[in-house]
Amino acid sequence: MLLAVAREGRYTGAAERLRVNHTTIARRIDALERSLGGRVLVRGAAGWVLTPLGEHAVAAAEEVERAMRGLSPDEPALAGVVRLSATDGFSGFIASPAVAALRERHPGVSLEIVAATRRAAAQRVGVDLEVVVGRPHVHRAEATHLGDYVLGLYASRTLLERRGAPASVDGLAGEPLVYFIESMLQVDALDTARRSTRRMVDAVSSTNVYVHVDATRAGAGYGLLPAFLADRHDDLVRIFPDEIEERLPYWLVCRPEALRQPTAVAFIAALRGRMAEVSDALLGRPSPAG
Incomplete structure (x- = not known):
């Protein structure tokens, strides 16, 4: 006990x-x-x-x-619940496939996700692991860099047909933007990422990145979106990729006690495996097969 x-x-x-x-x-x-x-x-x-x-x-x-x-070599070696706090995009694109792969070998492992875009918590009560955007400043916790992803500016094909494509980044001034709610954004790195779009006008703002994607696809505005989510949709076009690209880091924060849990350690390894598997997508690069 x-x-x-x-x-x-x-x-x-x-x-x-x-x-x-x-x-x-x-x-x-x-x-x-x-x-x-x-x-x-x-x-x-x-x-x-x-x-x-x-x-x-x-x-x-x-x-x-x-x-x-x-x-008992024939019994599942690992079982138990891993509790994770992470951003919406990471939870869906990285954590969910990672635990699916882990459960193929250890079906007794399960994952509970608290989806949130925030700074690392001062006290990690109720979760084993946190994934945050930007380097965290933590005490009594282990913080490691998992990898990077990029944000780019995207528009739906219908929006570009209706309004015409801007000739330059300067032409984006006054255009509608889809991104986070500025007054509620707690993550400095995500706020800094908006620097290329400061002169744009908020059209749809949300705390959920999947809302950003859907609103951009619906033609509500230009979305500042993770490439790994936007590039999967043929109806979205990335504009000014050489001028608007924000590279952001994912950091993993662990309670020291969590590193004693074999299930948590195995899940961390699965996260790293998934990050390596989709590194091109995270950085907005065409896959080798593509």
Whole structure:
């Protein structure tokens, strides 16, 4: 049970994972501390954290867990829930295919996604992993660069036929823009990305990037869109690609406890695999097959 609390950071989370009452978890931890003669957990800002004694106890428990998995080679090696907070586009294009690939080998693994475009949280309560746009400044967490993607400016073919294509970037002044709601945008990198379109006029604004794509396809305006989403639609045309291209980084933020979860570690590997698989699409490059 100590292993479950170390991975979840909460008694209630460990209880859900083990399907027992959280008071049972508390009693077992109390008994373990009496047996070992010291504290194994202390309360931190974002949940329970291990003491040095707890670190030794968890290391021993992980050795036992690995040995038990080795005794049952025919059983699924991994099972459990990974909780992820990520942007809409990343959730759909990267995380969902990644967990699908992981579940082919480990059907006991499941993924819960909280779709949000925001800065890295100060306290990662309720999620194991976060993916944010822009380099995060975090404490008591591991942050690693996953890869980059690009934003480009797109228009529907019908919009270009109706209004005519602008002759230059300067000609975009006063034209309708589809992008995030400026007053609600919490991510500096996404706000900075708007620099090439500052003289355009907001036409449709949304916190959801899939709304941006659909509104652009409907002809509501020029969309500042992720290439990996827009390039899949033949009715969208990218304009001024050499002059309007914003390259943005995806960063992964992990609770230290999450890195003790074999399911979370496997899912991170699956995310990296998916990022490598679609790197050309993320950067708006034609695929080798194309």
